[in-house]
């Protein structure tokens with residue numbers, strides 16, 4: 001298959017920093033769109049994957065799944081996009097398209113979904129490379145259309161941080177009578193607050209960080225609870241219909257279960273792994289409560305969210321960086337020092 005060598009940033013082992021490297025992209029086939037990448041958001045999953053936190057990374061890793069760019073070439077069979085269109089790509093670039101999940105627009109739960117990076121590359125062999133690169137080639141069915149009124153850097157995080165929190169807000173039918181809480185104010189957390197507030201919910205943030213209270217309120221939170229303060233946790237008992245937990249590492253879910261209302265749901269989107277400490281079932285039983293999980297969102301749902309953001313003027317609060325600053329950005333992310341999403345200006349890769 002004909003390929004093109006393009007500039008990218010990635011790492012070759014869990015210990016290694018990310019650095020400039022060359023990767024191959026396929027030339028467009030019938031249904032492909034080639035995209036010149038303008039901006040790419042930095043998700044905590046990029047850091048987990050680069051460092052092999054989930055034990056499934058294959059190297060080199062080229063992260064990045066909050067991609068915004070301009071179409072530079074289309075295959076002969078492409079009907080949805082033209083050269084010059086501003087488009088986006090999120091966390092998935094293909095799926096089987098025939099299973100029940102795919103038929104129901106839940107491609108993210110297809111057993112054969114292909115992640116934007118680290119998934120099997122059925123065209124070139126080996127694995128897929130993400131958006132920390134000059135360009136990407138994606139089947140048009142997995143490319144998204146951007147609203148034309150929003151800042152391009154600010155819209156990038158909607159492709160993962162946005163959809164990952166929007167999908168549970170939709171699934172659990174959050175609206176103006178809902179009480180929603182968000183655990184952790186980082187990339188996902190700040191989008192969760194904005195989106196839940198836009199849906200009219202009463203929004204509370206649980207945070208360990210006392211220095212984020214004002215920011216949370218400016219983002220749309222009605223209240224902030226410092227999760228390390230027992231008295232504040234006590235006052236929140238039995239309050240929430242839905243809690244979206246974005247914390248990336250193992251932590252105690254039990255105090256949050258206590259703050260769910262009867263029939264309430266705590267949906268974990270952040271941490272992947274065994275719970276430590278274990279869940280105590282008594283509070284679940286006593287209030288018919290649910291602890292659930294949720295993975296990103298399907299293509300149609302992501303398009304709906306982009307359109308919703310266009311209509312309601314919602315973008316992410318971003319700190320734009322050059323690709324050469326990515327290792328420092330990862331370090332700050334580990335210290336919860338993100339306000340509230342790093343987005344890479346991909347022009348910098350051409351330097």
Ligand code: NAP
Nearest residue numbers: 044045184185186187188207208209248269270295296336
């Ligand atoms: P982030 O920007 O680093 O934010 C995480 C926030 O969680 C931090 O700002 C901090 O908020 C809190 N936190 C961090 N470490 C903590 C700890 N050890 N204990 C308690 N709280 C902690 O990360 P992100 O990009 O939002 O991603 C969050 C997680 O979601 C990651 O694990 C990522 O892999 C995962 N993710 C999942 C999906 C999915 O589909 N389910 C999609 C995307 C990302 P405070 O300072 O307010 O406490």
Ligand code: ZN
Nearest residue numbers: 043045160161
């Ligand atoms: Zn992500």
Ligand code: ZN
Nearest residue numbers: 096099102110
């Ligand atoms: Zn499928």
